[in-house]
Amino acid sequence: MGIPASLLQVRGHLEDRGKNVWRAKVYAGRQSDGKRVYVTRTIHGNKRFAEDRLAELLLEVGRSDQVTTDGTFADLVAKWRLIAEVSLSPTTLHEYGRLLDKRLLPRFGTTKVRSIRAADIDAFYAELQRRGRTDGGALGAQSIRHIHALLRRLMNQAVRWGWIATSPVTRSSPPRVHRNELTIPQPTDVGRIIAKADETDNELACLLRLAVITGARRGELCALRWTDVDLKARTIGISRSLVGERNSELTEKGTKTHASRRNSFDGATLKSLESQRHRSEERAHAAGTKLPRDAFIFSDSADGARPWRPNRVTHAFMRVRKEVGISGVRLHDLRHFSATRLLAAGVPVNTVAGRLGHANAATTLNVYGHFLESSDEAAAQVLGSLLDGPKKKARTRQTRSRSS
Numbered sequence: 001m002g003i004p005a006s007l008l009q010v011r012g013h014l015e016d017r018g019k020n021v022w023r024a025k026v027y028a029g030r031q032s033d034g035k036r037v038y039v040t041r042t043i044h045g046n047k048r049f050a051e052d053r054l055a056e057l058l059l060e061v062g063r064s065d066q067v068t069t070d071g072t073f074a075d076l077v078a079k080w081r082l083i084a085e086v087s088l089s090p091t092t093l094h095e096y097g098r099l100l101d102k103r104l105l106p107r108f109g110t111t112k113v114r115s116i117r118a119a120d121i122d123a124f125y126a127e128l129q130r131r132g133r134t135d136g137g138a139l140g141a142q143s144i145r146h147i148h149a150l151l152r153r154l155m156n157q158a159v160r161w162g163w164i165a166t167s168p169v170t171r172s173s174p175p176r177v178h179r180n181e182l183t184i185p186q187p188t189d190v191g192r193i194i195a196k197a198d199e200t201d202n203e204l205a206c207l208l209r210l211a212v213i214t215g216a217r218r219g220e221l222c223a224l225r226w227t228d229v230d231l232k233a234r235t236i237g238i239s240r241s242l243v244g245e246r247n248s249e250l251t252e253k254g255t256k257t258h259a260s261r262r263n264s265f266d267g268a269t270l271k272s273l274e275s276q277r278h279r280s281e282e283r284a285h286a287a288g289t290k291l292p293r294d295a296f297i298f299s300d301s302a303d304g305a306r307p308w309r310p311n312r313v314t315h316a317f318m319r320v321r322k323e324v325g326i327s328g329v330r331l332h333d334l335r336h337f338s339a340t341r342l343l344a345a346g347v348p349v350n351t352v353a354g355r356l357g358h359a360n361a362a363t364t365l366n367v368y369g370h371f372l373e374s375s376d377e378a379a380a381q382v383l384g385s386l387l388d389g390p391k392k393k394a395r396t397r398q399t400r401s402r403s404s
Helices: 047-063 073-087 090-108 118-131 141-160 187-200 202-214 218-222 267-286 310-323 333-344 349-356 361-403
Strands: 012-018 021-030 036-044 235-238 240-243 251-254 261-264
Touching (some): 036 047, 073 090, 073 141, 187 310, 202 310, 218 240, 218 310, 349 361
Antiparallel strands (some): 240 251
C-alpha cells in the first residue's frame, strides 16, 4: 500500500530534551502569510517509545486539515459563539457566557490556540482548586468539571476547523467529583408543602402535585399545554421543556433526552387538573375571551399564551417551603422523591426510567443505585422470610404432634 498523498508533505523529527525526555516536532503547513506552522509534543520515555509517538503524531497531522491559523483563544470563542447562538438554549448560552467571561477568557484569551498545552490546562485547574472562588477560597470539583466540559467543546471545535491537530483537553486531568448523597424528602414533608400551597395558591399546588406524580422537571412542567392532557384516559404527554431566565427569553425546546413520554396519573391528580382547567376557563371568560386548545396549563394570561417561568416556580416553592418550616428540600428533589418511592414500591426500573424521561434504565440505576442498595437489604429480608417460613411451619406442626 502506498503512502497517502496527504502524508508526503508532512515532516517531523525528535529533539533530545534530556534523559528520556523528547520533543516531537511536526511540520503542519503554512499560514496565509507564508509562516511555517509546527505541532509539538513533549514525550517521556526511551527513544524507541518516542519514535513511535512521533509516528502517531505524523499520522494525526497528516490526516487533519492543514493548520493555517494563528488565532487566539478569544478568536476561537468569538467564532464559536456565532454557531452556539443558533444551536444552544438561552439558559445554556447564559451559563457558558458566564464561564467564558469570568474563567476561560481571562486565562487563555490572548493565548494562541495552537500554543495551549495540557500542562497549561492542568495548571489552570490546580489554581482554581486553590483559590478559584470570588472570595479567594477553593473552587469545587464539580464547578471545575463544568469549565472543563466547555473548554473541551471549544477545543474540539478548533480541531474540526483545522486550527489544531489534536485537542490538549483530552490529555488534561480535571479533578474527580465525588457523588453527593441525594436529598430525598419525607412523604409527610412533601404532603405539608403541597397542602400549604393549596391554601394560598391552588395553581402552584397543582403543579407541585404533577411534579411528584410525573417526576417531570420544572421546565417540562412549565411547558405543558392542555393539548398534552387526556383527562379521560388520565395520561399526560411530556415532550417539551421551557428554558430562559426572563419572559422575553423563554424558549420551548425538546426534553433533555429529546424523547417524548406519556405518564398516567391518579384520580386525585385528575381532580386537581380539572380544577385547574376550570380556573383557566373562568379567567378567560372574565377577560371576554375563550381558552385556546393549546393554552399553557400554568399561565397568568387570560388566553394562556404566556407560560410561567421556571424560576418563578422555584421561588414560589421556596416561599411555601419556608412557610411550613422545612429546609434543605429543593424543587428538583420532588423528582428524586418520585423515583425513589416508585423503586421502593417494586415498580420495574424500566418503567421508572420511562416516567422520568431517562434515555435508558442504566441512567436511572446510575442516579439512584445507592438508594437501591438500601432497598436491597429489605429485599433480602423478604426472601429470607420466604425460605424460613416453611421451616417455622414444619417446626410448629412437630411441636403440636408431640404435645398431642
